[in-house]
Amino acid sequence: MQWILDLSGGLLLIAGSAFLLFGGLGLVRMPDIFNRIQAGTKTTTLGTILILAGAAFLNPQWGFKLLLIGLFLLFTNPLSSQVLARAAHRRGGDKSPKATVDRLAEDLPDRRSRVRDSSASGEHL
Amino acid sequence: MSTLMIAISLIFAIAMISAAFVAIYAKRIAIAILAAGLVSLLASVMFLFLAAPDVAMTEAAIGSGLTTFLFFFVLGRVRGEKND
Amino acid sequence: MVETLIIIAAILAGIAFLLALGRFIEGPTAADRVVAFDVLTVISITFIVFSALIEERGIYLDVALVYALLSFLGVIAIARYLEGRF
Numbered sequence: 001m002q003w004i005l006d007l008s009g010g011l012l013l014i015a016g017s018a019f020l021l022f023g024g025l026g027l028v029r030m031p032d033i034f035n036r037i038q039a040g041t042k043t044t045t046l047g048t049i050l051i052l053a054g055a056a057f058l059n060p061q062w063g064f065k066l067l068l069i070g071l072f073l074l075f076t077n078p079l080s081s082q083v084l085a086r087a088a089h090r091r092g093g094d095k096s097p098k099a100t101v102d103r104l105a106e107d108l109p110d111r112r113s114r115v116r117d118s119s120a121s122g123e124h125l
Numbered sequence: 126m127s128t129l130m131i132a133i134s135l136i137f138a139i140a141m142i143s144a145a146f147v148a149i150y151a152k153r154i155a156i157a158i159l160a161a162g163l164v165s166l167l168a169s170v171m172f173l174f175l176a177a178p179d180v181a182m183t184e185a186a187i188g189s190g191l192t193t194f195l196f197f198f199v200l201g202r203v204r205g206e207k208n209d
Numbered sequence: 210m211v212e213t214l215i216i217i218a219a220i221l222a223g224i225a226f227l228l229a230l231g232r233f234i235e236g237p238t239a240a241d242r243v244v245a246f247d248v249l250t251v252i253s254i255t256f257i258v259f260s261a262l263i264e265e266r267g268i269y270l271d272v273a274l275v276y277a278l279l280s281f282l283g284v285i286a287i288a289r290y291l292e293g294r295f
Contacts, residue, residue, distance in 0.1 A: 003210070010214025017221035020252060024228030027248060033240050036232070040244045044251045051218070051255045055262055058211060062261075065270040069254070069277055076281040080247065084284060087291040088240040127263060129216055133256055136223050140230050140249070147234055155239055155290065162283060163233070163246055166276075170253050173272055174260060181272050190279040197290040 009057030012050050019047030032096035033088050041081035048073055134174050141167045154200065162193035219259050226252045243287050250280035 026039025052070045056063045089104055141164055148160035165188035173181035229252065233245035254273050261269035 006211045007214075010211055010218070013214060013218040014221065016255070017218040017225070020225040020255065021221045021228075023248060024225035024232075024252075027232045027245060028228050033238060033244070036241060036244050040229075040248045044248055048251055048255055051258055054218075055258050058262060059265075059267075062267050062270060065267070065274070066258075069270065069274050072274065072277050073251070073254075076277065077247075077251070080281055080284040080288070083288040084240065084243055084247075087288040088238075090292055091240070094238070129219055130260060130263065133219060133223065133260070136226060137256075140226065143230060143234055153239065155287075156242055159239070159242055159246060159287065160233075163249065166250060166253065166279075169272075170256065173257060173269060176264075178268050178272050182275050185272070185275055185279055190282055193283050194286045197286050201290050201293070 005057050005060075009054045012054030012057060016047040016050030016052075016054060019043050019050060023047060032099060033094070034085060034099070035096070037081050037085050037088070041077055045073060045077045130174060134171065137167050137171055137174075141171070155197070158193060158196045158200070161196075162189050165189040165192065215259060215262060219256075222252055222255050222259070226256075239291060243284060243291075246287075247280065247284050250276065250283075254280075 020043070023040055023043030026043065027036055030036045030039050049070050052066045052073075056066045095102075144160045144163040144167065148157045148164065151157040151160060166185065169181045169184035169189065172184055226249065229245050229248040233242055233249065236242045236245060254276050257269055257273040257276065261267065261273075
């Protein structure tokens, strides 16, 4: 029975590392800051949680600590990515030419004008 | 310390040296602070690989967390609205 | 068998670490560097879990928990600075 736990734990580790690799690849290849945030945070969240699950399979007496780390990452990683995306949008970072729709700027006309003013005065990220 | 741990330590050493060069040659001061925080964070991982978890925890809390937060807080207070 | 699987997983995570490091060095804007910083800390947490698995010491996971907390606080502080809210 032990080898089933070992094999499934190792395969979960490899699956999580493959998700991390895709995240790093997307971080290099994506054209835009918002695409990089998408590729860099979602895949790493899933990959880390898969790796923690694999470690819990390999060593079951660490289950509580690994569950705690996984829950913490699951709650805080999307929050930090959202705060970061809002900051990048408010600073008026460069967008890809294919990104034509900007619903947040349509919803916040005053902030958009402020971003335009700051970009017109030559202040960039 | 197995061969795998030595290889991982080499990767972390390369990352620390690269982040230190970014901290030296960065144009904006915020990027330099960020790179210095990354150097400290990776240094605490190296302390952990050298089997010193308490030193690693202290380094991560003080060197990476508190120092980076304090530098950004003071930089935001000093420069005001426009931060170059 | 478990050792081989852990080695393959560590090699994949190491390649991801180097790619994110390249984005951190190159990154044209500050927000790119913050995203790369976040990814580097998350991959560091996975390396801590790997080292805990290899060396069979459960106390390393406490350091991983401190890491998750500190990377979250750091990214929040940097994002608030970039918004100009300090």
